[in-house]
Amino acid sequence: MEPFRHSAALSLGVELELQLVNTHDYDLAPYSDEMLRLMKRIPLPGSVVPEMTSSMIEVSTGVCHSSSEVLGQLTQTRDALVKCADKLNIAVVGGGTHPFQQWHEQRIYNRPRFHQLTELYGYLTKQFTIFGQHVHIGCPDADAALLMLHRMSRYIPHFIALSASSPYVQAQDTQFDSARLNSVFAFPMSGRAPFTLSWDEFRNWFRKTTRTGVVKSMKDFYWDIRPKPEYGTIEIRVFDTPLTIERAAALSGFVQALAAWFIHEQPFTPVEDDYMVYTYNRFQACRFGLDAVYVEPSTGEHVPLREHIVSTLRRIDEHAHDVGATAAIDMLALSADLGANDAKWLRETHAREQLLAEMVRQASERFRGAK
Secondary structure (H helix, E strand, O other), X not given: OOOOOOOOOOOEEEEEEEEEEEOOOOOEOOXXXXXXXXXXXXXXXXXXEEOOEOOEEEEEOOOEOOHHXXXXXXXXXXXXXXXXXXXXXXXXXXXXXXXXOOHHHOOEOOOHHXXXXXXXXXXXXXXXXXXXEEEEEEOOOHHHHHHHHHHHHHHHHHHHHHHOOEOEEOOEEOOXXXXXXXHHHOOOOEEOOOOOOOHHHHHHHHHHHHHOOOOOOHHHOEEOEEEEOOOOEEEEEEEEOOOOHHHHHHHHHHHHHHHHHHHHXXXXXXXXXXXXXXXXXXXXXXXXXXXXXXXXXXXXXXXXXXXXXXXXXXXXXXXXXXOOOHHHHHHHHHHHHHOOXXXXXXXXXXXXXXXXXXXXXXXXXXXXXXX
């Protein structure tokens, strides 16, 4: 395992996996090579890279220090994506799943690692045509990263419910707000990181795991949150890709404000028993979104998740102000208060239009910033 590199505490990096769709019936379109070719000509912060299948593309920011900086970088990249997509007569869309694509029609992108994964996981790799947002948060050192990871785990349901945007799979309403994560959970190395608060212990655990031959690097873990020693961060991976870059930036602001609270106030010490309710809380958030029930790990108290989100956002308000995330926190608090996430917008749009393709078309307009 690589040494844990230095990064600025509370620095941010955001990755977004995005859908490429045609403008005929708004199904997925295998245009990632063409998009990458056009995007290469435009100087941008961060990077634009292929993903598992050819109808996906991943964009990332550079190292940022606030959610407003994240938004600024994502705006540049979004505008370039839209410009290139228009040239190809396709569209770019957010959302955690494409609502009616058929997994067996997808093409694995021609990259050795993706072909190796296909040999190992079979059809699951094509079913991995799903779209998430990953948020990296800088940590002062390796032990602090593990402490941050396990503290942050209490808020996985909050992240899922606020970002949920994948209610439809293969033309069916799944009754989940985030059905995307069901595809992630199919992988054997998904779930949560082992409970250890010492980087030496974690490194020993990693050595034992690699000796089994089951994994070769940290990339082989599909955990909800994983350490990224090469960046000096932890990476939170449970967010569905939002329909707008504004929401994506706001979610990064929430992560940063939480991390500031953890660092400056040390509000609680995580323990292994916190994970007794972890899977239940995660399921509740995937299934019911902002209408989920949240079990408080320390007390076992059952509370409406949206109430817990709002009270959490109020508690970290001072830290949000310090890191410039007040607008982000206000946006998410209003969303939680109204029970309004992207999954709700998708369902309401489909109920009005009665056509999934039209719902995708309108989602593509939202992504490009149309009012």
